[in-house]
Amino acid sequence: MGNVILPKDIEIKINKSSSSPLYIQLYEQLKKYIIEGILAEDCKLPTIRSFAEHLNVNNITIVNAYKLLENSKLIYKKVGSGTFVMPLKAVINLESNLTYSMDEIEFDLDIGADEDIINLSTASPDPNLFPIKDFRRMLDEILERDGGKAFMYHESMGYKPLRESISKYLLEYGINAGASEVHVISGAQQGIDIVSRVLLSNGDCVFVESPTYNGAVAVFKSRGAKIIEIPLMPDGPDMRELEKKLALIRPKFIYVMPNFQNPTGCTYSDRKRKYLLLLCRKYDVMVVEDDYMSDLSYLDVGKMPLKGLDREDRVIYIKSFSKIFMPGLRVGYLIIPESIREKVMGIKHITDIYTSGLMQRVLDLYLRSGIWNKHLEYMKREYSIRYFEAVRAARKFLRGASFTQPYGGLNLWVKLPEKVSSIELFEKCRDKKVVFTPGTVFIKGEVGENHIRISFAAASPAQITEGISIIGSVMEEIKDGAK
Amino acid sequence: MGNVILPKDIEIKINKSSSSPLYIQLYEQLKKYIIEGILAEDCKLPTIRSFAEHLNVNNITIVNAYKLLENSKLIYKKVGSGTFVMPLKAVINLESNLTYSMDEIEFDLDIGADEDIINLSTASPDPNLFPIKDFRRMLDEILERDGGKAFMYHESMGYKPLRESISKYLLEYGINAGASEVHVISGAQQGIDIVSRVLLSNGDCVFVESPTYNGAVAVFKSRGAKIIEIPLMPDGPDMRELEKKLALIRPKFIYVMPNFQNPTGCTYSDRKRKYLLLLCRKYDVMVVEDDYMSDLSYLDVGKMPLKGLDREDRVIYIKSFSKIFMPGLRVGYLIIPESIREKVMGIKHITDIYTSGLMQRVLDLYLRSGIWNKHLEYMKREYSIRYFEAVRAARKFLRGASFTQPYGGLNLWVKLPEKVSSIELFEKCRDKKVVFTPGTVFIKGEVGENHIRISFAAASPAQITEGISIIGSVMEEIKDGAK
Numbered sequence: 001m002g003n004v005i006l007p008k009d010i011e012i013k014i015n016k017s018s019s020s021p022l023y024i025q026l027y028e029q030l031k032k033y034i035i036e037g038i039l040a041e042d043c044k045l046p047t048i049r050s051f052a053e054h055l056n057v058n059n060i061t062i063v064n065a066y067k068l069l070e071n072s073k074l075i076y077k078k079v080g081s082g083t084f085v086m087p088l089k090a091v092i093n094l095e096s097n098l099t100y101s102m103d104e105i106e107f108d109l110d111i112g113a114d115e116d117i118i119n120l121s122t123a124s125p126d127p128n129l130f131p132i133k134d135f136r137r138m139l140d141e142i143l144e145r146d147g148g149k150a151f152m153y154h155e156s157m158g159y160k161p162l163r164e165s166i167s168k169y170l171l172e173y174g175i176n177a178g179a180s181e182v183h184v185i186s187g188a189q190q191g192i193d194i195v196s197r198v199l200l201s202n203g204d205c206v207f208v209e210s211p212t213y214n215g216a217v218a219v220f221k222s223r224g225a226k227i228i229e230i231p232l233m234p235d236g237p238d239m240r241e242l243e244k245k246l247a248l249i250r251p252k253f254i255y256v257m258p259n260f261q262n263p264t265g266c267t268y269s270d271r272k273r274k275y276l277l278l279l280c281r282k283y284d285v286m287v288v289e290d291d292y293m294s295d296l297s298y299l300d301v302g303k304m305p306l307k308g309l310d311r312e313d314r315v316i317y318i319k320s321f322s323k324i325f326m327p328g329l330r331v332g333y334l335i336i337p338e339s340i341r342e343k344v345m346g347i348k349h350i351t352d353i354y355t356s357g358l359m360q361r362v363l364d365l366y367l368r369s370g371i372w373n374k375h376l377e378y379m380k381r382e383y384s385i386r387y388f389e390a391v392r393a394a395r396k397f398l399r400g401a402s403f404t405q406p407y408g409g410l411n412l413w414v415k416l417p418e419k420v421s422s423i424e425l426f427e428k429c430r431d432k433k434v435v436f437t438p439g440t441v442f443i444k445g446e447v448g449e450n451h452i453r454i455s456f457a458a459a460s461p462a463q464i465t466e467g468i469s470i471i472g473s474v475m476e477e478i479k480d481g482a483k
Numbered sequence: 484m485g486n487v488i489l490p491k492d493i494e495i496k497i498n499k500s501s502s503s504p505l506y507i508q509l510y511e512q513l514k515k516y517i518i519e520g521i522l523a524e525d526c527k528l529p530t531i532r533s534f535a536e537h538l539n540v541n542n543i544t545i546v547n548a549y550k551l552l553e554n555s556k557l558i559y560k561k562v563g564s565g566t567f568v569m570p571l572k573a574v575i576n577l578e579s580n581l582t583y584s585m586d587e588i589e590f591d592l593d594i595g596a597d598e599d600i601i602n603l604s605t606a607s608p609d610p611n612l613f614p615i616k617d618f619r620r621m622l623d624e625i626l627e628r629d630g631g632k633a634f635m636y637h638e639s640m641g642y643k644p645l646r647e648s649i650s651k652y653l654l655e656y657g658i659n660a661g662a663s664e665v666h667v668i669s670g671a672q673q674g675i676d677i678v679s680r681v682l683l684s685n686g687d688c689v690f691v692e693s694p695t696y697n698g699a700v701a702v703f704k705s706r707g708a709k710i711i712e713i714p715l716m717p718d719g720p721d722m723r724e725l726e727k728k729l730a731l732i733r734p735k736f737i738y739v740m741p742n743f744q745n746p747t748g749c750t751y752s753d754r755k756r757k758y759l760l761l762l763c764r765k766y767d768v769m770v771v772e773d774d775y776m777s778d779l780s781y782l783d784v785g786k787m788p789l790k791g792l793d794r795e796d797r798v799i800y801i802k803s804f805s806k807i808f809m810p811g812l813r814v815g816y817l818i819i820p821e822s823i824r825e826k827v828m829g830i831k832h833i834t835d836i837y838t839s840g841l842m843q844r845v846l847d848l849y850l851r852s853g854i855w856n857k858h859l860e861y862m863k864r865e866y867s868i869r870y871f872e873a874v875r876a877a878r879k880f881l882r883g884a885s886f887t888q889p890y891g892g893l894n895l896w897v898k899l900p901e902k903v904s905s906i907e908l909f910e911k912c913r914d915k916k917v918v919f920t921p922g923t924v925f926i927k928g929e930v931g932e933n934h935i936r937i938s939f940a941a942a943s944p945a946q947i948t949e950g951i952s953i954i955g956s957v958m959e960e961i962k963d964g965a966k
Contacts (some may be wrong), residue, residue, distance in 0.1 A: 127631025136626055143619055148610025151811030186669060186813075190835040197705075219833045222680075328634030328840040330669075333669045352673040356839065460587040 005245070006046055007140055010038060012021045014055050022057055023064035030065065030424045034074045034085050035250045037203075041087040045075060070219040073248065088205075088226075088249065096227040097210065097444045098217045107441050118467035120436040123262070123410050126458045129382055131375050135362070138371070154357040156349040158333070162364040166333055169367050170196025173294075174308030175317070175335070177447040180308040183344055186355045188292060188320035191334050192216050194351060195253075195288055195316055198343045200225045205242030205251040207285075209237060211443035213262050216255055216290065225252070232264055234404045236272035239279070246283045253286040253316070258306045259294035260409030261440050263453040267303055267407045277306070280314055286337075292323050295376055297408035298384040321363060333358050383410065386456040386464055393465045394454065400479065413439075416450045419482040421474055425452065428474045434467045489529055493521060497538050505540055506547035513548065517557045517568050518733045520686075524541045524570040527556060556731060571688075571709075571732065579710040580693065580927045581700045590924050595876040601950035603919040606745070606893050606938045608806070612865055614858050618845070621854070625844045637840040639832040641667025641816070645847040649816055652850050656777075657791030658800070658818070666817040666827055669838045671775060671803035673698050677834060678736075678771055678799055681826045683708045686931050690768075692720060694926035696745050697771065699738055708735070715744065717887045719751035722758055729766045736769040736799070741789045742777035743892025746925050746936040750890045756789055763797055769820075770798045775806050777860055780891035781867040796820040805848060814842050866893065869939040869947055876948045877937065880955030883962065894938040896922075899933045902965040905957055908935065911957045 012029050014022055033039040046054065048062045055061075066083055069075040076086050107121065141149055143289055157163070163179040172176055185191045192215070200206065202224030208217060210229035217227055228245055230237045235260070256276070258268040268276070280287055289306045297303055309318040317335040336344050348354075366372040390412055400417030416422060422438035429435065439451030454471070456464050489495075495512050496506055516522040529537065531545045538544075549566055552558040559569050590604065625633055640646070646662040653660055668674045675698070682690065685707035691700060693712035700710055711728055713720045719741070739759070741751040751759070763770055772789045780786055790800040800818040819827050831837075849855040873895055874888055882901030899905060905921035912918065922934030937954075939947050 022813050122636075124636050127635050130631035130634050132626055132630055136623070139622065140619070143615055147615055151613050152610050153605075154811075155608050193834055215833065215836070222830075222833055263620075328637075330835065330839045346701075350672065350698065350705055351676055351834070352669050352813065353698070356813045356842070359839070377618065449884075480600035 008194065012055060014057060014201065023061045023068070024059060026055070026057075026065040027068045030069060031072065031074060034069070035248070039084055039085050039087070042084045044081075045083040045085070047082060084159065090233070096217070096229060097447070098208070098212060098214060098227060098229065098442070107437060116433050118389055118434045118463045118470075120434065120454045120464070120467050120471075123323075123455045123457045125379075125410075126460075129379060131371075131378075134366075134371050138362045138365045138369075138442055139358075142358065142365060146280045146361060150358045152357065154354045154360065156345050156354050158182065158355065159357060159360040159364065162367075163333075164358045165364050165367040169372075170335075174304045177307075177317075179336045181335050181338075181341075183336055183341075183348065184355050184360060185318075185332045185348065186330045186352060188290060188323075188332045189215055189219075189319050190351065191318035191320075191332055192219050192255075192288075192290065194344060194347050195318070195334070196220055196223050196225075197351075198340050199252050199286070205243070205249050207245065207251045207254040209256060209261060209264075211259070211439070211447065212255065213290065213292075214442060220255070230254075232261065232266050234266060236266065236268035237276070239272060242276075245280055246279060246285065250283065251285055253288045255288045255290065257290050257292060257305065259291065259303045260406050260411075261294065262409070263411055263437070263439075264291060264413040265404065265406030265409050265411050266413075267301075268293055268306070273306055273309055277309055277314070281312060285314075288318065290318045291314050292320055293409050296380060296383060296410065298380070298387050299407045301407050303407060307335060313339075316340075317381070319412035320325075329359050329363065330361050331355055354419050383456075385401075386461055389461045389464045390454065390456040390468065397469045398475065399472065401475065410455050412454045412456075414452050414454060416452065417475065417479060418450075420478050421449050422452050423449070424478060425474060428478065429471055432470050432474065434468075434470045436471065487524070487871040497540060499526045505544045506551070508549035509538070509540075509544060510551045513552060514555065514557060517552070518731070520764050522568050524568055526568045527564075528566040528568070530565060533948065579700070579712060580930070580960055581691070581695060581697060581710060581712065581925070590920060597620060601915050601917045601946045601953075602941055603917065603937045603939065603947070603950050603954075606806075606940045608862075608893075609941045609943075612862060614854075614861075617849075617854050617858065621845045621848045621852075622841075625841065625848060629844060633841045633844050637837045637843065639828050639837050641665065641838065642840060642843040644875070645843045645850075646816075648847050648850040652855075653818075657787045658817045660790075660800075664818050664821075664824075665796040666819055666824075666831065667838050667843055668801075668815045668817055668831065670813045671773060671801050671806075671815045672702075673834065674803075674815055675702050675738075675771075675773065676818070677827060677830050678801070679703055679706050679708075680834075681823050682735050682769070682832045683946060690725070690728065690734045690737040692739060692744060692747075692749075692798065694746055694922070694930065695738065696740070696773065696775075697925060703738070704813050713737075715747055715749050717749060719749065719755035720759070722755060725759075726762055728749055729762060729768065733766065734768055736771045737763065738771045738773065739789065740773045740775060742774065742786045743779065743894075744893055745775060745892070746920070746922075748887065748889030748892050748894050749896075750784075750786055751789070756792055760789070760792055760795075760797065764795060768797075771801065772798050773801045776805055776892050779863060779866060779893065781863070781870050782890045784890050786890060790818060796822075801825075812842050812846065814846050866939075869942070869944055872944045872947045873926065873937065873939040873951065876951035881958065882955065893938050895937045895939075897935050897937060899935065900958065900962060901933075903961050904932050905935050906932070907961060908954070908957060911961065913956055915953050915957065917953045918948075919954065 010033055012023055012026060018025065048059050051057045051062045066075065074086055075083055077083050105441060113359060160179065162181040162184060166182050167177055167179045183192065195221045200220065200223035205226045205228055206220045207228045207230055211230050220227060228249060230242045258273060260267055287306065291305045294305055305317060307315045316337065320332040321329055394403060394412055394414060398414060401414050403412050403414045416425065422440055426436065426438040437453040440448035442448060454468065459467060493516055495509065497508055501508065531542050534545045535542045549558065557567055557569055560566050643662065645667060646665040650660055651667050666676065679702045679929045683703065683706035687708045687712055689703045689708045690711045690713055692715050703710060711732060711734060713725045741756060743750060770789065774788045777788055778787060788800060790798045799820065803815040804812055817827065877886060877895055877897060881897060884897050886895050886897045899908065905923060909921040920936040923931035925931060937951065942950060
């Protein structure tokens with residue numbers, strides 16, 4: 001490219017016999033180099049004349065290609081200096097609103113375990129619902145059957161019989177994954193961490209829902225990734241916003257919770273699920289699906305994981321057995337595309353070598369014996385009582401507030417009436433021994449200040465009614481005071 | 484510093500009323516900037532004249548300081564160009580001999596679990612020695628006592644009663660650490676990983692024993708660290724080599740196993756322990772002590788962890804309960820200096836939130852009830868039989884080979900007779916259904932090729948004798964063949 005200032009490993013190919021106009025060919029190639037970061041931010045592009053000479057095309061071809069790039073905000077002109085690659089931060093606001101100084105679990109622990117308090121903050125299940133009796137029986141059976149073997153080293157990928165029973169179990173969720181695609185992990189958080197260590201390097205971008213689970217954002221940031229937020233609407237992400245940003249930035253992946261999203265409870269519509277996968281295909285982007293709760297659906301709308309629609313091995317699926325079963329188990333699994341399987345195994349190995357063999361064996365027995373499904377039905381019954389109670393109480397007591405009724409999960413994401421701030425409401429309710437999670441734990445700014453998350457995971461139906469009625473009366477007081 | 488080419492954030496202070504000569508003052512300050520990387524590799528230093536003018540000293544002060552730096556291999560002269568900071572790789576061979584393509588656990592799994600085989604390779608304990616009965620009793624007691632609470636979220640730092648009983652237990656090992664210094668982790672590997680994520684960035688140096696545990700080396704490399712090897716002698720590291728390297732390079736930490744080192748079985752002498760801590764104090768370097776096995780001492784030489792000698796909060800202590808108890812438990816702990824405590828908690832949180840609460844509670848009960856010490860005594864008795872058998876058989880059957888008798892642990896690190904290669908010996912023995920670990924799994928080159936690790940962790944006394952006698956006879960065959 002002679003005296004042209006393009007880096008020398010960038011090759012532009014112009015095919016004069018193609019049906020695609022020359023300037024479009026040039027535009028597409030430059031766009032790709034810019035989005036992929038091969039043409040660096042603020043890098044100077046060749047002058048029109050030298051570029052045209054070099055490619056043996058008319059000046060107007062370069063002019064038109066540059067015009068398209070400028071319209072796409074991929075380049076900018078500086079009078080008297082030339083044409084340059086637009087820096088990312090000029091195109092898109094990279095200042096994330098997502099909070100990460102304190103995440104929801106830390107927030108929970110901070111509240112403490114005062115027994116008097118009605119806790120509508122924790123999303124950790126009621127310990128009274130844990131199937132201790134079944135668990136002891138399974139444990140005894142494993143210790144009897146396997147003895148010391150249950151305590152020996154296990155493969156990093158996971159105990160093979162468990163991987164097989166997970167593979168079989170997944171068919172019920174419309175997911176066709178062989179045992180070799182399943183990787184056992186020590187809980188969903190480890191899954192997010194391992195996937196990030198495999199895929200993310202300093203400066204990479206990750207798209208997330210806004211608001212989202214801040215324990216994931218903290219991991220992405222620890223890898224030096226930039227966080228790009230896609231606002232959530234009641235039926236899923238704002239797809240126009242997503243497409244606009246995809247056209248400008250190529251993230252390493254999009255992190256989503258398509259069922260009963262945390263904290264909003266949002267469930268993606270079928271249309272948006274399909275469209276999301278189409279967009280990811282078009283822009284060749286991976287999806288990380290954190291399925292933390294899809295088992296807990298109350299309205300029989302039959303929401304399957306996004307992974308079930310994935311025909312291209314594009315979705316990395318993270319599943320925890322902890323949330324609704326027993327957080328203390330610390331067992332979950334990943335479904336991993338072929339291309340990164342070895343890397344995932346390597347990172348799992350250096351992270352903690354392998355997940356507790358005893359717990360893997362217990363879980364395997366649960367799945368095989370059918371006790372798991374029995375337990376799931378029991379949890380759904382128990383929680384649907386609490387769910388309907390929470391929805392009823394919120395409708396009745398939270399006047400002026402609004403929320404989209406979720407199809408499942410353990411949370412209501414409530415928009416407060418004007419002039420009621422989530423922090424003030426939280427503090428005044430805490431004085432009356434009711435706690436919930438203010439939206440600011442998930443997202444800064446207006447959205448966090450006028451939303452709260454009410455979780456009915458660990459409260460009894462009576463506590464739910466009482467707690468929400470107290471929140472309602474405190475809300476009235478604040479509204480009255482503001483008049 | 485005007486036209487002098489030193490970076491502007493580098494400030495040299497010369498105190499003319501100090502008793503220390505001016506050129507020594509200058510030397511010490513430049514040395515510090517070079518070692519810490521603030522003066523970058525190949526960075527040009529000021530000319531003698533301009534530096535002297537700037538500091539208001541005689542030219543000879545600069546000349547003398549530069550001479551000392553040159554003697555220490557910290558700078559180099561290029562005729563006609565000036566004086567430059569020496570690049571690290573020119574000073575020291577950074578090409579590590581430590582293997583990391585396959586670590587010992589992967590090697591174990593690769594061997595498979597053929598029941599016919601005498602396995603002198605795995606360092607994972609004999610499952611028949613696991614205290615299943617006690618474990619079940621403890622588990623039942625916890626489930627009875629705590630019910631669902633055992634399965635709820637726990638603090639990232641660990642279950643407080645367990646941290647307290649560990650703190651108390653540590654007194655027996657001469658370690659005085661409060662419960663707030665103890666962090667519970669999901670096994671020693673996770674401890675190595677967390678400490679590395681807190682302390683290491685791309686380009687940092689780590690000193691390690693050579694050979695060492697390759698699962699640790701893999702973690703350090705995953706953080707982009709350079710590995711500097713310090714050869715081991717029978718009584719600990721080669722201290723001259725260590726001091727020489729410390730004078731040139733400031734590592735982020737030194738990773739050591741002072742008791743029954745893996746794979747060599749080496750135990751540091753008291754003199755070297757103290758000297759190591761003195762050196763680390765002098766050069767202000769942290770120590771990461773991986774105490775994977777100090778409980779298993781047979782000769783009553785009473786080797787305490789290095790941490791017990793640490794008066795400066797300089798040693799990070801990593802302890803696994805897995806190795807000799809039950810690998811499947813996946814519980815260990817760290818003792819962490821105040822300065823990095825918050826960061827460690829943050830990384831633990833994003834790694835897997837917390838370690839299984841059930842297992843933490845079981846372990847706590849073990850420690851409090853005294854069953855742990857009872858089990859330890861039992862394991863020591865059982866293993867000392869195997870240990871003496873292994874030492875006896877190796878002396879008797881491995882003619883021409885040599886080894887330093889370890890004070891404890893589960894391995895013999897055997898130097899083979901000349902002309903016997905560890906790989907050939909391994910392959911021929913495997914055909915006869917005896918396996919061990921060839922030295923090449925731990926270290927490349929000559930040391931790996933003429934050493935093998937014989938582990939008596941999972942073989943019965945009769946198998947140990949038989950296995951070692953077979954290794955001896957195959958060794959004889961190879962020697963005869965080479966004549």
